[in-house]
Amino acid sequence: MLPRIIPVRETILAGAILALLALIASRFAGFVAPSNLANVFNDTSPLIILALGQMVVILTRCIDLSVAANLALTGMAVAMINVAMPGLPIPVIIVIALLLGAAMGAVNGLLVWKLSIPPIVVTLGTMTIFRGIIFLISGGKWVNSHEMSESFTGFPRAEVLGLPLLSWAAIVTVLLFAIMMARTPLGRSIFAVGGNPHAAVYTGINVGRTQFLAFVISGALAGLTGYLWVARYAVAYVDIAGGFELEVVAACVIGGISIAGGVGSVGGAVLGALFLGVVKNALPVVNISPFWQLAISGSAILIAVAFNARAGRKKGRIILKSAEAKS
Amino acid sequence: MSDTLPERRIPDRLNSRAYRLFRSWEALLLAVAIAIFVVNSFASPYFLSAWNLSDATFNFTEKAMIAFAMALLIISGEIDLSVASIIALASTAMGLALQYGAGTPELVVVGLVVGLLCGAFNAVFVTILGLPSIVVTIGTMSLFRGISYIILGDDAFRGYPSSFAWFGQGYIYWVFTVEMLFFVVIAVIYGVVLHKTNFGRAVYAIGNNPTGALFSGIRVQRVKFILFLLTGLMSGVAAVCLTSRLGSTRPSIAQGMELEVVTMVVLGGVNILGGSGSIPGVVIAAFVMGLVTFGLGLLNVPGIVMSIFIGLLLIGVIALPRLWTMLARRARS
Numbered sequence: 001m002l003p004r005i006i007p008v009r010e011t012i013l014a015g016a017i018l019a020l021l022a023l024i025a026s027r028f029a030g031f032v033a034p035s036n037l038a039n040v041f042n043d044t045s046p047l048i049i050l051a052l053g054q055m056v057v058i059l060t061r062c063i064d065l066s067v068a069a070n071l072a073l074t075g076m077a078v079a080m081i082n083v084a085m086p087g088l089p090i091p092v093i094i095v096i097a098l099l100l101g102a103a104m105g106a107v108n109g110l111l112v113w114k115l116s117i118p119p120i121v122v123t124l125g126t127m128t129i130f131r132g133i134i135f136l137i138s139g140g141k142w143v144n145s146h147e148m149s150e151s152f153t154g155f156p157r158a159e160v161l162g163l164p165l166l167s168w169a170a171i172v173t174v175l176l177f178a179i180m181m182a183r184t185p186l187g188r189s190i191f192a193v194g195g196n197p198h199a200a201v202y203t204g205i206n207v208g209r210t211q212f213l214a215f216v217i218s219g220a221l222a223g224l225t226g227y228l229w230v231a232r233y234a235v236a237y238v239d240i241a242g243g244f245e246l247e248v249v250a251a252c253v254i255g256g257i258s259i260a261g262g263v264g265s266v267g268g269a270v271l272g273a274l275f276l277g278v279v280k281n282a283l284p285v286v287n288i289s290p291f292w293q294l295a296i297s298g299s300a301i302l303i304a305v306a307f308n309a310r311a312g313r314k315k316g317r318i319i320l321k322s323a324e325a326k327s
Numbered sequence: 328m329s330d331t332l333p334e335r336r337i338p339d340r341l342n343s344r345a346y347r348l349f350r351s352w353e354a355l356l357l358a359v360a361i362a363i364f365v366v367n368s369f370a371s372p373y374f375l376s377a378w379n380l381s382d383a384t385f386n387f388t389e390k391a392m393i394a395f396a397m398a399l400l401i402i403s404g405e406i407d408l409s410v411a412s413i414i415a416l417a418s419t420a421m422g423l424a425l426q427y428g429a430g431t432p433e434l435v436v437v438g439l440v441v442g443l444l445c446g447a448f449n450a451v452f453v454t455i456l457g458l459p460s461i462v463v464t465i466g467t468m469s470l471f472r473g474i475s476y477i478i479l480g481d482d483a484f485r486g487y488p489s490s491f492a493w494f495g496q497g498y499i500y501w502v503f504t505v506e507m508l509f510f511v512v513i514a515v516i517y518g519v520v521l522h523k524t525n526f527g528r529a530v531y532a533i534g535n536n537p538t539g540a541l542f543s544g545i546r547v548q549r550v551k552f553i554l555f556l557l558t559g560l561m562s563g564v565a566a567v568c569l570t571s572r573l574g575s576t577r578p579s580i581a582q583g584m585e586l587e588v589v590t591m592v593v594l595g596g597v598n599i600l601g602g603s604g605s606i607p608g609v610v611i612a613a614f615v616m617g618l619v620t621f622g623l624g625l626l627n628v629p630g631i632v633m634s635i636f637i638g639l640l641l642i643g644v645i646a647l648p649r650l651w652t653m654l655a656r657r658a659r660s
Contacts, residue, residue, distance in 0.1 A: 063461070111642065115649045118599055120406070120461060124586055125642040132635030140629075238631065246469045249462075259462045291480050291578075295473025301466030305458055 009256045009308075013271045017278060024282050031285055038163060044277025045170035046071075046225045048270055050244070051251040052177045053218035055269040058252055059194040060211045061261030062112060062119035067222040068244035069130035070104045072236075074226030076134045079143040079152075079236035086149040093152065094227060101223015102216050104130060109215030113208035127245070134238045145234030156232045166228055173221065177266045190214060194261030243294070250297040251276050254304040276300065352596035356611045363615060367622035374625060381502035385495075385572065387591070387617035388506040389565040390584060391609070394591040395517040396561040398609045400554045401592055402521075403533045404601030405460040407449060407555065410562045411584035412471035417441040417566035419475040422484025422576040431491045438570070439563040445471055446559015453555065454548040468585070475578035484576040495572025506568050510613075513561070518606040526550070534601030583634070590641040591616055599645060616640075 025032040050067055057064045078097050081088065104126070111122045145153060156166040163171075181187035192200040193210045200207055230236045255272025257264030276297060283290055341347070348354060367374045374380075393410050400407055420441040421434045429437065445467070452463040497505040521527035529550050532540040541547050570576055595612035597604025616637070623633050 111646065115646050115653075117642065117645050117649070121589075121593070121599055121645060122642060124589065125638040128583070128586055128634040128638035129642075132631050132638065135629070135631040136635075140631075243469070246465060249465055250469070253462060253466075259459055289477070289480065291476040292473070294469050294476055298466050298468070298470030298473050301462065302452065302470065305462045305466065306452070306456055309456065309458055 040281045042167045045166045047273040048170045050248045051269045051273040053221035054248045056214045057218045060214045064218045065123040065245045066127040068241040069127045070222035071226040072240045073130045074100045074223040075230035076236045078227045082152045083147045090155050097223045097227035098220045102220035105215040105219015109212035113212040143236040153234045156228045250301045353608045360615045363618045371625040377502045383621035386620045387613040388510045391613035392565050393561045393588045396558040398592045402604050403530045407558045408464040408585050409467040411581040412468045413445040413562035414566040414581040415475040416471040417563050418570045418576040438567040442559045442563020446556045450552040450555035454552045479578045495568045
């Protein structure tokens with residue numbers, strides 16, 4: 001077998017993360033203690049889940065900037081449902097969160113599929129619309145922890161085999177995606193659509209429908225994360241996860257997912273998210289103000305995209321131009 | 328079925344200029360603007376007052392300054408999502424300069440230069456390294472504002488000199504503000520550049536077919552570089568006006584403004600995929616958005632609800648014509 005480019009890129013990224021950990025460990029040994037690393041992973045879990053959803057969207061030559069707003073809206077909705085009906089079992093809440101998120105993703109997807117509006121415009125628009133709707137349904141008020149039921153806030157923190165369920169949610173998502181991307185027709189068509197939409201049409205793949213499904217997947221994961229987020233921090237308000245969509249895109253770009261579509265891997269997205277997670281958790285340890293976080297993820301996007309451009313040199317505009325192939 | 332081929336009608340002359348103007352997107356938009364004006368004056372007794380209307384122009388003048396440059400950029404097939412963050416960084420730089428005792432002229436220079444530098448930064452990544460402008464400006468969007476946060480944290484710069492207030496709070500004559508003057512001057516400059524110069528033709532050519540433009544001798548990358556510089560510069564101008572009007576700088580200044588700028592450009596009839604659009608369209612779109620937000624404000628609609636409206640406007644303006652042609656095609660077949 002020839003050494004392929006993608007695993008090489010992931011090895012470099014994994015090496016970078018290990019080097020970063022070693023650097024921090026040389027000053028603060030406590031940071032690399034297994035319990036702390038588990039904490040870092042748990043803290044990064046929402047980012048990992050969202051990055052996988054975003055990956056699918058970016059692979060099909062689209063982008064979803066509405067994930068954070070979707071997360072916040074679903075979070076607020078399930079929190080309000082919990083306040084109104086404290087007896088509702090958690091699995092039902094999770095299903096509601098998944099469906100709500102998927103519905104919002106479907107709105108994005110339909111606009112991209114049926115009206116072929118550029119995804120960047122659609123999701124920029126729905127991003128503000130979703131945030132506005134949170135204000136409308138909540139009246140601008142907060143849902144605080146004492147209003148939520150104990151099982152609602154306890155779920156992501158409940159430990160199974162030493163890890164909180166939030167971490168398990170991320171692990172299960174990663175496994176599902178690894179199978180989906182490599183072993184199912186949907187996963188392969190997602191790659192095909194992004195790699196060459198024209199060729200995909202000739203192989204009988206419905207490009208628009210695949211993009212639609214990508215948005216639905218991304219939306220459903222945003223919905224799931226919405227519940228986990230609100231339950232974990234035990235608070236819901238209009239601005240939760242504000243600007244988080246940038247971090248999600250950053251994780252994907254750092255993970256080597258080509259913004260031009262068709263190139264990327266589950267491992268890359270996970271490593272990209274972990275890289276940002278390690279940086280974020282290391283900042284307070286090495287005594288740097290958390291205000292650096294935004295600038296760091298910005299620079300990480302720029303460096304990663306410049307770095308990755310060498311591998312797949314394709315001209316920009318692809319996200320603005322939706323795939324020309326109409327089916 | 329007739330056995331002869333349908334006669335092909337090839338027009339031997341263009342429709343009259345007046346007819347084309349009448350059928351244009353700009354005319355439709357103007358009608359909408361007038362309708363909103365009339366509705367607003369009936370909906371609220373406070374609407375038809377010269378001073379209130381003058382205040383309302385602040386809703387759009389700063390955004391429109393950026394929108395003109397953004398229109399050219401989008402026509403050329405690129406986009407800049409970092410404009411609001413450039414405002415934040417330029418404003419922070421001005422605040423920093425103030426701490427070192429800069430006077431009004433220096434503050435303005437600092438604001439404009441930082442805007443230009445940010446534009447140049449974007450331009451280098453897009454034109455020289457050949458990266459997609461969407462990702463680059465999403466990156467710089469967090470980088471520029473991130474630098475503001477590093478400098479300011481949750482602090483704020485205050486105490487700008489009173490002469491500096493002229494830009495955002497001054498009046499030229501009666502109810503006509505300084506910002507309105509800037510708005511008009513910048514609109515005229517961009518209108519002339521886009522519609523009457525070789526540079527403007529090059530912008531359209533690049534947007535329609537970058538490869539074709541390159542082969543007809545247009546220096547595509549250089550034109551794009553200049554467009555990013557202009558967008559940065561205009562963000563600098565907007566930063567000066569906004570900082571002067573607010574009288575303080577926080578890192579969250581102008582948050583989300585990129586959305587409104589892009590909406591304004593798209594509403595003005597600029598094709599988001601590049602290649603077509605006009606400055607008069609953007610001017611009218613600026614008035615439409617200003618009138619709508621002002622009208623809603625008079626009716627006590629909170630800002631975040633207005634943002635729903637702007638989001639719907641952005642999607643609706645693109646979706647409706649497409650829906651229309653789709654239905655028309657279906658009806659025909």
